[in-house]
Amino acid sequence: MNPLMSKEEINRDDDRLLEEAVAMLKKSGHRVTQPRIAILKALISEKGPIKIEDIHRRVSDRNCDLATVYRCIGAFEKIGIVRRCFFPDGSSLFEFIVGGDHHHHIICTSCRKVETIDVCVVDGLERLVHNRGYRNVSHMLEFFGVCENCAQSEDGKTD
Amino acid sequence: MNPLMSKEEINRDDDRLLEEAVAMLKKSGHRVTQPRIAILKALISEKGPIKIEDIHRRVSDRNCDLATVYRCIGAFEKIGIVRRCFFPDGSSLFEFIVGGDHHHHIICTSCRKVETIDVCVVDGLERLVHNRGYRNVSHMLEFFGVCENCAQSEDGKTD
DNA sequence: CTTGAGATTGCAAACCAATTGTAGTAACCG
DNA sequence: CGGTTACTACAATTGGTTTGCAATCTCAAG
Numbered sequence: 001m002n003p004l005m006s007k008e009e010i011n012r013d014d015d016r017l018l019e020e021a022v023a024m025l026k027k028s029g030h031r032v033t034q035p036r037i038a039i040l041k042a043l044i045s046e047k048g049p050i051k052i053e054d055i056h057r058r059v060s061d062r063n064c065d066l067a068t069v070y071r072c073i074g075a076f077e078k079i080g081i082v083r084r085c086f087f088p089d090g091s092s093l094f095e096f097i098v099g100g101d102h103h104h105h106i107i108c109t110s111c112r113k114v115e116t117i118d119v120c121v122v123d124g125l126e127r128l129v130h131n132r133g134y135r136n137v138s139h140m141l142e143f144f145g146v147c148e149n150c151a152q153s154e155d156g157k158t159d
Numbered sequence: 160m161n162p163l164m165s166k167e168e169i170n171r172d173d174d175r176l177l178e179e180a181v182a183m184l185k186k187s188g189h190r191v192t193q194p195r196i197a198i199l200k201a202l203i204s205e206k207g208p209i210k211i212e213d214i215h216r217r218v219s220d221r222n223c224d225l226a227t228v229y230r231c232i233g234a235f236e237k238i239g240i241v242r243r244c245f246f247p248d249g250s251s252l253f254e255f256i257v258g259g260d261h262h263h264h265i266i267c268t269s270c271r272k273v274e275t276i277d278v279c280v281v282d283g284l285e286r287l288v289h290n291r292g293y294r295n296v297s298h299m300l301e302f303f304g305v306c307e308n309c310a311q312s313e314d315g316k317t318d
Numbered sequence: 319c320t321t322g323a324g325a326t327t328g329c330a331a332a333c334c335a336a337t338t339g340t341a342g343t344a345a346c347c348g
Numbered sequence: 349c350g351g352t353t354a355c356t357a358c359a360a361t362t363g364g365t366t367t368g369c370a371a372t373c374t375c376a377a378g
Contacts (some may be wrong), residue, residue, distance in 0.1 A: 030326095033327080067367085068326080086299070121280050122300065140303070142299045146294045189354085190344085190345050192355065194356070223356085226359095320378085323376100325372105326372080327370105332367070333364105334364095336361100336364100340357100340359095343356070345355080
């Protein structure tokens with residue numbers, strides 16, 4: 001987290017992101033409901049990829065059903081509020097992408113810790129794909145590995 | 160064994176790949192069974208990512224159970240015979256990677272057609288991840304888009 | 319502010335890909 | 349060839365995700 005940013009500034013920034021996402025909801029003809037606000041807040045405060053199940057846990061005190069989380073996340077993905085990313089085992093995470101820079105992740109295959117890589121070197125390749133005749137081009141890039149901590153505790157193990 | 164496919168009819172290159180994969184099986188202490196041979200042949204002849212379900216359909220005349228396909232693919236993945244890749248909706252495909260160059264895919268989000276991109280620009284980034292302390296580093300890169308055919312037939316549609 | 323249309327939600331049931339338990343079978347080593 | 353044990357088939361199960369539907373809530377028109 002940015003150490004130069006006070007707690008108030010962070011909250012203000014989160015508020016701005018929430019407003020922006022809400023605007024996207026309205027603009028796309030969706031209604032702004034309490035479950036959606038709660039889910040958006042959970043996504044924003046996470047500041048990284050999060051499991052559906054974890055979102056549900058975060059908002060469950062507001063009595064938001066798991067099915068609702070699935071439906072909302074599905075809608076958010078279509079609108080472009082969240083992006084899906086993957087674990088190497090195939091399970092999905094979702095990340096809030098409104099007002100954020102494009103980036104990718106390093107995921108520890110052992111403890112599942114997620115780090116961020118700011119660099120993206122594949123934007124040029126997207127143009128190449130576009131030149132091949134594809135439209136609505138996007139990409140997904142994930143790095144996997146065993147982080148230092150896990151490597152130490154696993155030590156001699158073969159994975 | 161498939162009576163419609165004699166040894167002479169099998170492509171020589173595919174044969175070599177099969178032998179190589181079988182060697183990897185043995186080397187890792189696995190047994191070489193008929194279902195595994197059948198699944199390997201299906202993977203090799205596909206020459207690209209394929210769904211578990213489709214593998215099963217291909218080998219079903221040999222009476223290979225779906226659970227067996229899952230277990231074998233799981234083993235193949237650990238050994239490094241196949242690699243998992245993803246559709247944007249989160250469903251998994253598996254691709255035979257023995258003796259093949261490293262590459263990535265363009266997947267049409269409409270008809271699911273898969274094309275190959277030979278270039279890989281992220282190998283350098285893997286070193287960067289390695290320098291951050293990660294071990295067993297790998298990555299996964301997929302491009303998504305709507306291919307020319309689909310773009311024409313969908314035309315005015317909003318996706 | 320009130321109200322009605324229709325989008326959204328909660329709940330429960332259904333769904334389906336993937337996994338697991340187990341008894342029988344087949345691979346492979348000596 | 350015979351014994352050990354990894355592997356398979358089959359069926360049952362799991363767990364994540366989706367769906368149907370009645371009740372509820374949003375939002376804009378009046």
